[in-house]
Structures are given as C-alpha cells and as structure tokens.
Amino acid sequence: MSNAVNQASIDGYLDSLISQRQLSPLTVDGYRRDLLELTALATASSQDASLADTTHFQIRKFAAQLHAKGLNARSIARKLSAWRGFFNWLSEQNAITANPVDGIKPPKRNKPLPKALAADDAVRLVSETSPGKNADSATQLCNHAMFELLYSSGLRVSELVGLDVRYAREDRYVSAGWIDFDAHEVTVTGKGGKTRSVPIGQAAIDALNAWLAVRSSLVRLDPHPLFLGERGTRVSARVVQLRLKAHGQALGLPTGVHPHVLRHSFASHVLQSSGDLRAVQEMLGHASISATQIYTSLDFQRLAQVYDAAHPRAKKKSPTSS
Incomplete structure (x- = not known):
C-alpha cells in the first residue's frame, strides 16, 4: 500500500513541476529518477516505508550511503535539492509538518588542483x-x-x-x-x-x-x-x-x-x-x-x-x- 501512496505523491509533485513551474520533460525526468532513488533507499530501510514518514536522520543516512557508493558531491547535492523540493510540496499539501532535508548539506566538493606543466x-x-x-x-x-x-x-x-x-x-x-x-x-x-x-x-x-x-x-x-x-x-x-x-x-x-x-x-x-x-x-x-x-x-x-x-x-x- 505504501508503494502506491509513494508513487501517487511523486506523480503529483512531478505534475506540479510541469503545470506550475513549466519545467521541461528532460528536467522532470531527472527529478523522477532522484525521487525513485529516494523511494528505493527508503524501501531498503523498511519495506512498508512511506515517504511522508521520512525523518531527518534517515535523509542523512541516505546521503551517507550515496557517498559511500562513490557518488560525487555534485550529484548528491542535486539529489538533496530534488528531495527537498518534493518534501516542500508535501508540506504544502499538509502531508508533513516539517521538511526532513532542511539543514542537511552535501559533502564538500574536492577542490580541483591547479594545472601545472612539467x-x-x-x-x-x-x-x-x-x-x-x-x-x-x-x-x-x-x-x-x-x-x-x-x-x-x-x-x-x-x-x-x-x-x-x-x-x-x-x-x-x-x-x-x-x-x-x-x-x-x-x-x-x-x-x-x-x-x-x-x-x-x-x-x-x-x-x-x-x-x-x-x-x-x-x-x-x-x-x-x-x-x-x-x-x-x-x-x-x-x-x-x-x-x-x-x-x-x-x-x-x-x-x-x-x-x-x-x-x-x-x-x-x-x-x-x-x-x-x-x-x-x-x-x-x-x-x-x-x-x-x-x-x-x-x-x-x-x-x-x-x-x-x-x-x-x-x-x-x-x-x-x-
């Protein structure tokens, strides 16, 4: 049941991105992938997980898991941004009282070394x-x-x-x-x-x-x-x-x-x-x-x-x- 609720919430949010923010289909597909990954992480943590019940601690754990898998800081920052927007939307729908992504920062990006010739x-x-x-x-x-x-x-x-x-x-x-x-x-x-x-x-x-x-x-x-x-x-x-x-x-x-x-x-x-x-x-x-x-x-x-x-x-x- 929770999977169906999760999918309905994601579809509702993505529809709002198209109708209200008028984002391109390619951009919306990117949001979809990030939210499906959030669902997968939540499901791996608990089979009956509802995204509306996601906690601040769990989001921190999910970000740490992505980092441990070798995902770069830029990609993690993008996912956190997509998740934050989704939970803001849930809050506007009165489905949650607080955004669990608030206050969570991605890992620091490695500063590239300057190029030097031999x-x-x-x-x-x-x-x-x-x-x-x-x-x-x-x-x-x-x-x-x-x-x-x-x-x-x-x-x-x-x-x-x-x-x-x-x-x-x-x-x-x-x-x-x-x-x-x-x-x-x-x-x-x-x-x-x-x-x-x-x-x-x-x-x-x-x-x-x-x-x-x-x-x-x-x-x-x-x-x-x-x-x-x-x-x-x-x-x-x-x-x-x-x-x-x-x-x-x-x-x-x-x-x-x-x-x-x-x-x-x-x-x-x-x-x-x-x-x-x-x-x-x-x-x-x-x-x-x-x-x-x-x-x-x-x-x-x-x-x-x-x-x-x-x-x-x-x-x-x-x-x-x-």
Missing part, C-alpha cells in the same frame, strides 16, 4: 618560437618576452598587461607596474590594490631587452604600455590568452595552456626546488598562506609518482608473483 614543457613553451613563425618579428619578440615573464615571476595576466616601460606619475597617470632592469625585479599591483615586487630570471630579462629593441616601431599614441598589440596599443589579457594557447598548440603540448597555467607552474616548480612556502606566497601575492598550500599537494603528487616508479616495495605484487 618543468621541461614549461621551459620549452616559453623559450621556443612557434613553428613557421619568424622569431625576429615584433609580435614574436613580444610574445617571447611576455611568456618568459609569466613563467619567470608567476604574474597574473592582468598584472602582466598592466606593466609600463618604466614607473610614471604624471598628469593623473600612475603606473600599475614596471620593471627595474638593474635589480632584475618586476613591481606589480595585484588584487586589492596591493603592490609587490618579484625577481626576474636572466632568460626573461634577455627576452625583454630583445622586445624593447623593436617596441618603439609599434608605439602609437600611448607611450606607457610595455607590451603592445598589433595596433600599437596596450595588449589585452584576452590577446595574451589566445596567443599563448595558439603557441602551446603549435608546439604540440599535451594540455591546453593559458596564462594561469604558467603561474601555477612557476609556483609548483619554485616550491619543489626550495620548499619555502612563505616565499612562494609572497611572490604570488596571496593574502593567505592557505591559498598557497594547494601547491604542496602538487608537490606531493610528483613525489608520490617518483616513489611509485622507483621504490622496490612500492608496487603491488601481481597475483602470480611469489
């Missing part, structure tokens, strides 16, 4: 010219300088495009960032208007000098921008993204490359070599050390791969081995 791939990306391109063209020299600087100093693309040839404070114009070639240092204005200075490697300095030797031929009205587009105006973040992506594809790199990949690669590689998390935090301009700690996960992944490949006791024995 050191060899990063060096190849910033040092080589795209096949078929003239290495001495102004655009290629500009690209080379931008890419080297992104990887050398871990800049955000917004910080890169905001750089000027030199520090200026004139006629209401104040530089957002500039390079001190003598000190091998770049100063940028990052998030929250905070200014920081980061070292620049010699390879990036050389690339910058090569670019500056031809830059004057492209300058139009604004003399300040360090990096210029083909029209002689300050290069945009979008143009840098497109140029870097095309460059990575031309070199045949296995992953899609964007400016933040070089920032992540910079942080990961410096941390791998130095182990100095605080220094990496300062160079990246992170307000909190917790934002930088994610790179320790990248470093551990690399160490785990080395261990699995090299340690004689790391690999599991095959069933046939003695």
Whole structure:
C-alpha cells in the first residue's frame, strides 16, 4: 500500500513541476529518477516505508550511503535539492509538518588542483618560437618576452598587461607596474590594490631587452604600455590568452595552456626546488598562506609518482608473483 501512496505523491509533485513551474520533460525526468532513488533507499530501510514518514536522520543516512557508493558531491547535492523540493510540496499539501532535508548539506566538493606543466614543457613553451613563425618579428619578440615573464615571476595576466616601460606619475597617470632592469625585479599591483615586487630570471630579462629593441616601431599614441598589440596599443589579457594557447598548440603540448597555467607552474616548480612556502606566497601575492598550500599537494603528487616508479616495495605484487 505504501508503494502506491509513494508513487501517487511523486506523480503529483512531478505534475506540479510541469503545470506550475513549466519545467521541461528532460528536467522532470531527472527529478523522477532522484525521487525513485529516494523511494528505493527508503524501501531498503523498511519495506512498508512511506515517504511522508521520512525523518531527518534517515535523509542523512541516505546521503551517507550515496557517498559511500562513490557518488560525487555534485550529484548528491542535486539529489538533496530534488528531495527537498518534493518534501516542500508535501508540506504544502499538509502531508508533513516539517521538511526532513532542511539543514542537511552535501559533502564538500574536492577542490580541483591547479594545472601545472612539467618543468621541461614549461621551459620549452616559453623559450621556443612557434613553428613557421619568424622569431625576429615584433609580435614574436613580444610574445617571447611576455611568456618568459609569466613563467619567470608567476604574474597574473592582468598584472602582466598592466606593466609600463618604466614607473610614471604624471598628469593623473600612475603606473600599475614596471620593471627595474638593474635589480632584475618586476613591481606589480595585484588584487586589492596591493603592490609587490618579484625577481626576474636572466632568460626573461634577455627576452625583454630583445622586445624593447623593436617596441618603439609599434608605439602609437600611448607611450606607457610595455607590451603592445598589433595596433600599437596596450595588449589585452584576452590577446595574451589566445596567443599563448595558439603557441602551446603549435608546439604540440599535451594540455591546453593559458596564462594561469604558467603561474601555477612557476609556483609548483619554485616550491619543489626550495620548499619555502612563505616565499612562494609572497611572490604570488596571496593574502593567505592557505591559498598557497594547494601547491604542496602538487608537490606531493610528483613525489608520490617518483616513489611509485622507483621504490622496490612500492608496487603491488601481481597475483602470480611469489
């Protein structure tokens, strides 16, 4: 009897989604599947279970069961949302007095690790010219300088495009960032208007000098921008993204490359070599050390791969081995 009551309640709710909220058939089918799964979980708990009698404790138990089966946090969140809507409807029908899903949160989603290139791939990306391109063209020299600087100093693309040839404070114009070639240092204005200075490697300095030797031929009205587009105006973040992506594809790199990949690669590689998390935090301009700690996960992944490949006791024995 309870199964028939449960099905009647689900059908009534789904009909309301179609007639009142005018949801598409595909969306309603998704709700149907989530509610049938709720019914299956409730029935497995008790053969005579009525959904109207479902408790807060049972919903928590059902969510835990789904998590134990390996269902990801996003899917569990969707199911809880579907169940919550169903019980809200039952409450409007005076079938229940309280929603058992209220106050129940899905498991936290795993924060994806940032993508970082292998050191060899990063060096190849910033040092080589795209096949078929003239290495001495102004655009290629500009690209080379931008890419080297992104990887050398871990800049955000917004910080890169905001750089000027030199520090200026004139006629209401104040530089957002500039390079001190003598000190091998770049100063940028990052998030929250905070200014920081980061070292620049010699390879990036050389690339910058090569670019500056031809830059004057492209300058139009604004003399300040360090990096210029083909029209002689300050290069945009979008143009840098497109140029870097095309460059990575031309070199045949296995992953899609964007400016933040070089920032992540910079942080990961410096941390791998130095182990100095605080220094990496300062160079990246992170307000909190917790934002930088994610790179320790990248470093551990690399160490785990080395261990699995090299340690004689790391690999599991095959069933046939003695």
